[in-house]
Amino acid sequence: MGxxxxxxxxxVDVAENGSAMRAGSDPHGATGLLSPAAVRNQVFxxxxxxxxxxxxxxxxxLGQVETTLSRxxxxxxxxxxxxDQAEQxxxxxxxxxxxxxxxxxxIAQEAADRTLAMAxxxxxxxxxxxxxxxxxxxxxxxxxxALLQREARESHRDVLERRVxxxxxxxxxxxxxxxxxxxxxxxxxxxxxxxLPDFGGVQPxxxxxxxxxxxxxxxxxxxxxxxxxxxxxxQSHPGANGRALG
Numbered sequence: 160m161g162x163x164x165x166x167x168x169x170x171v172d173v174a175e176n177g178s179a180m181r182a183g184s185d186p187h188g189a190t191g192l193l194s195p196a197a198v199r200n201q202v203f204x205x206x207x208x209x210x211x212x213x214x215x216x217x218x219x220x221l222g223q224v225e226t227t228l229s230r231x232x233x234x235x236x237x238x239x240x241x242x243d244q245a246e247q248x249x250x251x252x253x254x255x256x257x258x259x260x261x262x263x264x265x266i267a268q269e270a271a272d273r274t275l276a277m278a279x280x281x282x283x284x285x286x287x288x289x290x291x292x293x294x295x296x297x298x299x300x301x302x303x304x305a306l307l308q309r310e311a312r313e314s315h316r317d318v319l320e321r322r323v324x325x326x327x328x329x330x331x332x333x334x335x336x337x338x339x340x341x342x343x344x345x346x347x348x349x350x351x352x353x354x355l356p357d358f359g360g361v362q363p364x365x366x367x368x369x370x371x372x373x374x375x376x377x378x379x380x381x382x383x384x385x386x387x388x389x390x391x392x393x394q395s396h397p398g399a400n401g402r403a404l405g
Contacts, residue, residue: 192227203216
């Protein structure tokens with residue numbers, strides 16, 4: 160194709176002269192680049208007066224092929240450069256064993272710090288809850304202790320009151336018994352005095368004794384017969400007094 164017309168092109172020429180471009184319209188796209196389908200489906204007009212194709216169409220098509228190949232080669236070169244830069248960046252990004260160890264230690268330290276912070280927060284929360292529970296228990300214990308103290312004081316007061324009542328009853332009973340005993344002894348003494356003869360000074364003594372035993376004069380009725388009896392005895396035994404005095 161193109162031989163004898165001066166329009167032949169080789170891939171080597173296009174590769175070596177990537178910057179060379181032919182002018183021509185782009186019937187397949189706005190970028191001026193050919194697609195594989197456009198190259199495959201390209202049809203040239205047959206010249207009637209001579210064998211071959213229309214040289215202008217062939218020339219325009221070859222220009223588009225040249226432009227496309229040049230663009231592809233340029234893009235490939237740019238991609239290769241970018242790939243090299245990316246590989247270099249990757250190599251620089253890859254850590255050495257020492258750097259890897261340091262990074263691992265840093266990561267472990269960060270994880271440990273986070274774990275420690277979480278543990279401290281949990282510990283503070285536990286302590287706060289324990290403090291609240293301790294305050295509640297302490298308050299309840301103080302309330303119970305105060306109640307027990309009040310109950311103990313009330314119980315002790317009741318016991319003391321019962322003891323005081325018992326002492327009052329004991330004192331009253333003891334006083335009654337003592338009065339009975341004293342009254343009995345006084346009655347016995349009066350009986351003994353009734354049996355004795357009247358000596359000089361007996362009547363005043365009896366009067367004093369009666370006044371001491373009965374300051375209100377309640378026993379006057381009881382002592383009067385005794386005094387009368389003593390006086391009568393003294394009259395019936397006038398010599399007894401003399402003998403006793405002798």
